[in-house]
Amino acid sequence: MTTIPVIVQAVLNDLHQEKSLGPVQGISDLLARQQRRQHLLNQIQQLEKEAQSLRSQARNLPTLPPLKSIQWAQSVRAMPNLMFLEVDTTGLHEDAEIIRLVLLNIHGQTLFDCLAIPSQPLSKSLVTITGLTNAEIQAAGIPIVEALSKLCKVMQGAYVLSYNLDFDLGKLREATQRHQLSEITLIGEDLMARAMSYFHQSSYPKLEGLCKQIGQPLPSQPHQTALDRARGQIAVLNAIADMFVSLPSAPTPQDTPAEDEDTDDHPF
Template identity: 25%
Template sequence: MTPQQAARKWLLNCHVLDTETTGLDEQAEIVEISIIDQDGSVVFDSLVKPRQPIPPEATAIHGITNEMVASAPSWPEIHDQVAEIVASKPLVTYNAYYDLRLLEQTANQYGLLSIAYKADCAMLAYAEFYGDWNDDKGSYRWQRLTNAAAQQGVVTDGEAHRALADVMMTLGVLKAMADSTSHQKPRD
């Protein structure tokens, strides 16, 4: 299946998910999660109060502070609702490996049963679509979401690295891929 065909399939029926976290390591937790449907309707959007403080380095990236999450629900309070939503439609995330790992990791930190999350990775599909081959790695070069959006002329409201803005950006990239007749990156 070509990246365009995958995007067209996803846009028929899917949820798009993004998370923001306390970091990248095995102790990181989700501090924000957003899920939209293929039409861009918000299905779930919430800050999440983590067990550990949000490090300044993470706040510098996504702008989410400890004060912002102080009265937010904890992961155990939203876990079942998120699991139900995620199980209801095929799931697409920009970086599936990372978001799925953090969903599982956050649940495990609270002793919750890990849900068998499965998602298609828009980042890998976009890398092939954009076509920037990396001979050293023998694969297409991954593009940051903000770069992919800029490359495809996708404009969304909100700040990059906030979950809701990022799912809207991902949806815009999927639509650009689906509408394209070519998968080659633009040449200068």
Template identity: 30%
Template sequence: MYPLANPKVIQRARQILAYEPIFIDTETTGFSPQDVVIEVGVVDLHGATLYETLIKPPIPIPEDAIAIHGIREEMVAESPEWEEAWDELQPLLAGRYIGAYNADFDLRLLKQTHSRHGLVWPLDDRQFFCVMKLYAAFYGQISPRGNSYRFHKLEAAGAACGIPLPNSHRAIDDAKLTAALFNHIDNYPA
């Protein structure tokens, strides 16, 4: 029966909690090495919005990306470019423990966007932790290959935990759902 509620995962979540983490999500132009961030949302541990912005990308937004998040060219036309958004975002992230659902992806796209604009990435990758991996170990379902825990989509993880927040594929909503999922793990009776 799931979740298995792995006590080591609950303990790890409680250790992370001591650092008062924040949670980030991004929406992007795609998944490739050429793609960039076009929306960032950051919330605190309780889901309160700390930062939210659309970002005007240096490349067109492909239709397949629009089909996922609904962000169109006209929505970002008057938005800040990455450098301006980063000037506001960096002080918020500096020195903080940062959770993301599929942190490897968000971190890669943040760094990619930074590099695309000729900027040096200033954050330590160890500031980021992956709520998707934490949830997979908490839930305890073995992957079909049998060599790791099965990853779950954010929406499915939220639904399995009875979290009534939507997964709209918009950055702020997904950051709020990620924070709520982390809190669910942290508050689970050990």
């Protein structure tokens, strides 16, 4: 099989030869030149097909990790005041109540873990989603006002990452407004948005799916808790900082939600 460099050199030779010829010397010379030029065009067409194939292969090369995301993750990971926030609630609706607040550092050490007593017992589906039981909340829970006050003290001076920060901030804001408290100031960023950019996702990826993709799967429900999801956030940040690249995987079937009144979809 003729290689591309050989074809290119042949084309160059033929072009040079045609350029060096003088006026046409009769019919036989004209026919010979027409034949050579047709051969030249055929060779160029062959090169164009090869180039098209090469372009297609180049477009289908594995996507390179974005440098900006890597530099961001490495910089954030080095911050001594970095914390990872997880907020468990009774749903996504506006009157949903916060039932757990968790903060971990980059090493996975628990800086804050507080249960808050809701106005109503958890439904069966919420027990499955949060990994909490009503008995646990009643035994260790405190009023939400006290929990928020403690959270603010621990977060003071911290840079906070949260997976779907808008959701967590919204629930914190709703809780403070409901109990007529000062709004909580949080300095940080949304890890989900950064992960979406790094892993080239066109829609918001679930934390559980990303953790599975990077080889750090979360425990299955109902054994998955806010602590597990906070550790999952750490794993995702480390994956970005360490330039983890994985092949796209086939979508997995979604679990059927429990037949209960609380079927809101959660970001994790």
